[in-house]
Amino acid sequence: MKKKLVYTLASIVVIFVFVYFGIGFYLAYTILRIDPTCGLHEGSLPNTWSTKADHHEYSVLAQSELRKNFPVEDYHLEDWQEVYFPSRDQDIKISGWLFNYFPNRPVVVVVHGIFPNGKCKPESNLIASLLIKNEINALTIDLRNYGQSATVSEYEHLGLSEYADVLGAFDFLQKVGFKKNQIGLHGISLGGTSVIFAAEKEPAIQAVWLDSSLAEFKMILRDEIARYGMPHDFGPAVSFAGKILTGIDPTKLSPAFALTSQQHYFFTHGDKDLRILKHHFDFLQQYANIHKIKADFWLAENSYHVDAMFKYPEEYSLRMKEFFESNLSK
Known part of the structure; x- marks a missing residue:
């Protein structure tokens, strides 16, 4: 028994x-498990991308309508250079679009979020356009396992490996003529972890913008x-x-703890974000205040995940201009 x-x-x-x-x-x-494609935006270019391609996939009506009605043609760019360069993991080739319009002006590396994603998506293209409107150059990239960059894994590493791709972009921009103190970073959603970890490894990076980043x-x-x-x-x-x-x-995925007191950060988040909840923004703000991190914060009103750039493009653009021009060499 x-x-x-x-x-x-x-x-x-x-x-x-x-x-x-x-x-x-x-x-x-x-x-x-990564979907390496750009989803419904596959094949989109800086002069053809559209928010209308997948607006119907947003379950929140306000997000869907925002993208359905966004005037994308006003933000198309006609001139860019397709570039390839090595990640700091030297065997990994990274693909990018370089918008090098303005000599002796700053440049910002724009890093996309989680799959399906890439430099083909509206978010990266819009940020590049807003930067160019303010005479700031841009480099949008595909992280490893995305788009035209090398595929080395079937799984997302959440920025814990991909930060080396961002540092590869930083190295590449110096080779084509930019100075270290002219190069800033912009991370969208999960892309924020890659840029925060990259900046932690490279103290010369002085300006880091985070849109809808996770914290801990x-x-x-x-x-x-x-x-x-x-x-x-x-x-x-x-x-x-x-x-x-x-x-x-x-368990090492806690970008808040990688913030340094030597660099400058700007955090923006939607107050109604359902993908990366607002408590991440609150955590980052509290952590920055306690640890004397040089950071600015903008909680966009009536905004869901990465909505601010579409809902308030002019304000978003001016805030980026002020932040990057204040913290990068002109």
Whole structure:
């Protein structure tokens, strides 16, 4: 009788462990498995991109209408240079579009968010256009495993490896004539982690703009698990599975802790963001205040995820101009 009870309990434990980690692997796979395409924006160029291509995929009507009615033609750019350069992980080739319009003026590296994504998406193209309108040059890039850049993994590394691609862009811009103190960074959504980690490694980078960035690993892990309708108890299983799938330690994904007191940051976020919740913005602001980080903050009103650039393009543009011109050499 006792032996049967032991076998029964052991079986229950084995089944529980199998189910627990099985769900963890499913969630990690779903969150991290990269779609290397640009989705409905595949093939878009700086003079053809459109927010109308996928406006119908936004579940929030306000986001859909904002993109459906955005005057994209006003922001198309006709001149750019297709470039390739090595990541600081030297065997990885990175693709970019260089908008080098203004001699002896600053340049900003624009880094896209999570899949499906790339320099083809409206966000990167719009930022480049807003910068050019203010006589600031731009370089939009595809991170590794995206677009025309090299594919080296099937899984997203969340900026913990991709920061080297941003540093490759920093090195490339110096080779084509820009000075270190003329080069700034702009990270969109998950792209923010790549640029924050890149700046931490390269003190010469003085100006870093973050649009809708996450702040801290435990927060984003809880948020992501909740998006799939699961309790946060699956956090350890998802974290473990993520490490197995990617070979990186996802618990290091806390860009807030990589901010330095020697660099300048600008954080913007939508007050209604449902993808990367506002508490990440609040965490970053509190952390910056406590640790004397030189940072400015703009919480865009009535805005969802990365809405501000489409809803308030003129204000967004002027804020970027002021920030980058104040912190980069002209």
